[in-house]
Amino acid sequence: MHADTPPRDLLTAMFDAAIEAAQPSHCIPPHLPPAPRGRLIVIGAGKASAAMAQALEQHWPGPLSGLVVTRYGYAVPCQRIEIVEAAHPVPDQAGMDAAQRMLALLEGLRADDTVLCLISGGGSALLALPLPGVTLADKQALNRALLASGATIGEMNCVRRHLSAVKGGRLAAACHPAQVVTLAISDVPGDKLGDIASGPTVADATTCDDALAIVRRYGITLPASLREVLESGRGESVKPGDPRLARAQTTLIATPQMALEAAAAVARAAGVTPYILGDSIEGEAREVGKVMAGMALQAARRGQPFAAPCVLLSGGETTVTVRGSGRGGRNVEFLLSLGIALDGEAGVHALAGDTDGVDGQEDIAGATLSPDTLQRAWSLGLRPRDSLDNNDGHGFFQALGDSVVTGPTLTNVNDFRAVLVL
CATH class of the missing domain: 3.40.1480.10 (MOFRL domain)
Structure with missing residues (x-):
């Protein structure tokens, strides 16, 4: 030395x-998709999502619009993409409202439209929309219990995917029949796509039974509303081979x-x-x-x-x-x-x-x-x-x-x- x-x-x-190696300003430009015949809608969630949106705006010549949610303090100025801030690691109302507005943006898409999804670590908490019958308070309590339990990030995200209206492929399914292009910055061991922000745009092979087994393994007490979602199978995620995800693709643009x-x-x-x-x-x-x-x-x-x-x-x-x-x-x-x-x-x-x-x-x-x-x-x-x-x-x-x-x-x-x- x-x-x-x-x-x-x-x-x-x-x-x-x-x-520096993982800065969106370096990682976004080489991976932008070709311009669609229809509209380009930009959505995203994670601690890097605002910086990713800014890099996209600076290098995208055509029209675009959209909404991304990032952690409080992580917003950067964007001209055409709205940046919303929310809480991490325990979700809050701002994240829940952002997820609802994001789903509304995706209504009525056509096959010649493209949805560009900017995903990074932290998205599991930042993009939080419970399934019907589950309250935000229920999810907050579960998140705190998981964080203190010693569960791995993969185990935590398996549980989260089965209680969410947007994770486990549901966000991509909501984009159908548009093309979905996800650019992801990995923050998870093994770069497993389903664990980055709990995989809102990728199919999920895990099940409600898997989520219940994790809850039992760590001795976490579930409120009745959460237990009903898992035991009934109502929380089942979007599975591999689902036709709604046939036009969804994901690229890792930065990794550990x-x-x-x-x-x-x-x-x-x-x-x-x-x-x-x-x-x-x-x-x-x-x-x-x-x-x-x-x-x-x-x-x-x-x-x-x-x-x-x-x-x-x-x-x-x-x-x-x-x-x-x-x-x-x-x-x-x-x-x-x-x-x-x-x-x-x-x-x-x-x-x-x-x-x-x-x-x-x-x-x-x-x-x-x-x-x-x-x-x-x-x-x-x-x-x-x-x-x-x-x-x-x-x-x-x-x-x-x-x-x-x-x-x-x-x-x-x-x-x-x-x-x-x-």
């Missing part, structure tokens, strides 16, 4: 490069792997060998932290399987089973567990953050870790293990001045983790 580059600066540069490769290029330029361990790592954040610590220690002490200087890069979406009452998120939970396991190992530094700028429910992307992190914490009277037990990663790293705050990044390709071994 170049001697004059502080480790924290290199880690931050890698994180910035990962975010692309972001990790951009970070790897920054490391190489600094004289550090990058190793991408996986773009879809899941599991309890604190357990992933222990495993990454074990790998970093082996590299630092034995030169195996990688020799220093190197950086271990990974993405995906870990989970946190909330047991404490602290301020946390999965990235700071991972980092705190990593730091405890490293126990101040010399030469090992790390950064973990969410590429959307929000780890958990706070506008803090993540944090950095250095060999003196634990020592500085103890000198302030902080007890790292107590902070971890209380799920208080944000409280811990904020007290040390080590939080990473990006503001709205206008994209979302999931978690970014870099463990630097010097």
